[in-house]
Amino acid sequence: MSPAPCSRILFVALLLGLGACGGGEERSGEVHDKPNLVLFTIDTLRADHLHCYGYRRETSPTLDALAEEGILFERAYSVAGTTLPAHLSIMTGLYPHQHGFTANHGAMSGGFAPSEGRHAVAELLRKAGYHTAAFVSGPTVAAATGLDCGFDVYDDYTSDDPESLAETSRRSKDTTNKVLEWLGEGPPEPFFLWVHYWDPHEPNIPLEPFASTFQSDEELERLIDERRIRPEVLQERFRPDEIARLFAPELAPELRRQELAEDRPKMQRRREKNDVPEVQLPPITRDSVRRLLNLYDGDVLAIDHALGRVLRGLKKVGCYDRSVITFVADHGQALGQHDWLEHGRIQGEELHVPLVVRFPSGLNMPPARYTDVVSVVDVFPTILARLDFPEASTFREQTSGEDVLSGGYLRNFAFSQRSVRERDWEPGEGNDGLKFALTTPRWKYYHRPEGTDELYDLEKDPGELEDVAAEHPEVVENLRRHVNTIYASRVHVPAGQVGPETEEQRRYRELLEITGYAGRSDD
Ligand SMILES: [Zn+2]
Secondary structure, eight states, rough: OOOOOOOOOOOOOOOOOOEEOOSSSSOOOOOOOOEEEHHHETTOOOOGGGGGGGGGSSHHHHHHHHHSSEEEEEEEEEEEEEEHHHHHHHHSOHHHHTTTTTGGGGGGGGOOOBTTTTTHHHHHHTTTEEEEEEOOOOOGGGGGGGGTTTSSSEEEOOSSSSGGGOOOOHHHHHHHHHHHHHHHHEEESEEEEEEEETTTTSSOOOOTTTTGGGOOHHHHHHHHHHTTOHHHHHHHSSHHHHHHHHHHHTTTTHHHHHHHHHHHHHHHHHHTOOOOOSSOOOOOOOHHHHHHHHHHHHHHHHHHHHHHHHHHHHTTTTTTEEEEEEEEEOOOOTTTTGOOOOSOOSHHEEEEEEEEEOGGGGOOOEEEEEEEEEEGGGHHHHHHTTSSHHHHHHHHHOOOOOOSTTTTTTOOOEEEEEOOSSSSTTTTTOOOOOOOEOSSSSOOOOOTTOOOOEEETTTTTTTTOOOGGGGHHHHHHHHHHHHHHHHHOOOOOOOTTTSSOOHHHHHHHHHHHTTTTOOOOOO
């Protein structure tokens, strides 16, 4: 059962007026009528690798402490296992088929642009007088995607040197340096600050001390068994360059350099023939799985450390308790589970994400843990329901998400859509991207319009291993109706968004080709 739901509390202005907040004093309990909004989105972070979500390793001391002061959603799910669709859903409160981007490569022919009923939260907040700034770390959130919509400052990571395309992302420590520089002595308020970290995304190459913090032990062996990770199947199933990204990250840059040295059509042909590398890769073994899990956890600890630096920065300039601080991930990571390496699918480990919201004391939202099933589309509807200005209402009117902290939250399921990727050989799945999932408190339901449906009983089978659809036809029918209703609710995407390829888009396309996200079909 959930704790007693909070009633909707409209904000009471205790301190009026704008201006820099510097001075280093924390004026506890005093907040502007428009509190600052600080959003952390972590790429590729599955909830069950965080200590405050029950993971036995202490991967998240900073987040654990933040969660003690805030609201932790135990069962939050993403709309997709892919970066751009999930981020746009967080920012618009719309499902991927509604904002129009169901895959990363959707932005290759033009990024997101707002229209009536499809506003990005930053755009509305700026209109409401917020100063907006974003610091992001990976290629699939570059400005070319349109995620920069509404930001005064959009600090993405791109290199001008084509040779350095191999370095497609930056570490949380470097992104954090940029954030702290921007915080300076105290930025003008109110502000909306978005910080995106990439470290848990493959390849996992944490720096020390994070690289050697976690060592294999009996509990890790139990985890590998419980998840039924099969190294021999992974070895058989994935291309060498994909295997290298996870299991031999030190060889991944060399593989990428080989690709860069070749002309692109030839590279594509070789990829299709599965004979990409000349670099010799070691086989995937149980020991390589152990190493992968240890390094992934090292990267999780690295982002937790970076989170701590930003939170201390906010305290130093006196803004911490005048800010709504939100921590969420765009999707999880398979890490070998369900015979998959990365993400893009809609299995539980790729959709279950952390969600923690710490409200300023002026908003009177006491710490709690919630067990209702919620979605990343609910993040901003829930925050903005507590703020009282016209643009917050505009957002709430357009969204498919809900205020999940209101007493009236009844939906209690999460809708997700599989992303279109370049692999069309996945057993039982076509390449049209039309595969959906619904997660409810008890069930996980998969729907393929042109295939069989699946149903898993999460109470008995949280790892989604045994399909029980045949035993519960009435449940399947009911959940299929929900999926069809949601998918029928489209928001009009205006024509004319697709124009000639700009330089920025060309670069984005090249990055996606290198990182394997460039799909074969446009959506
Ligand atoms: Zn992502």
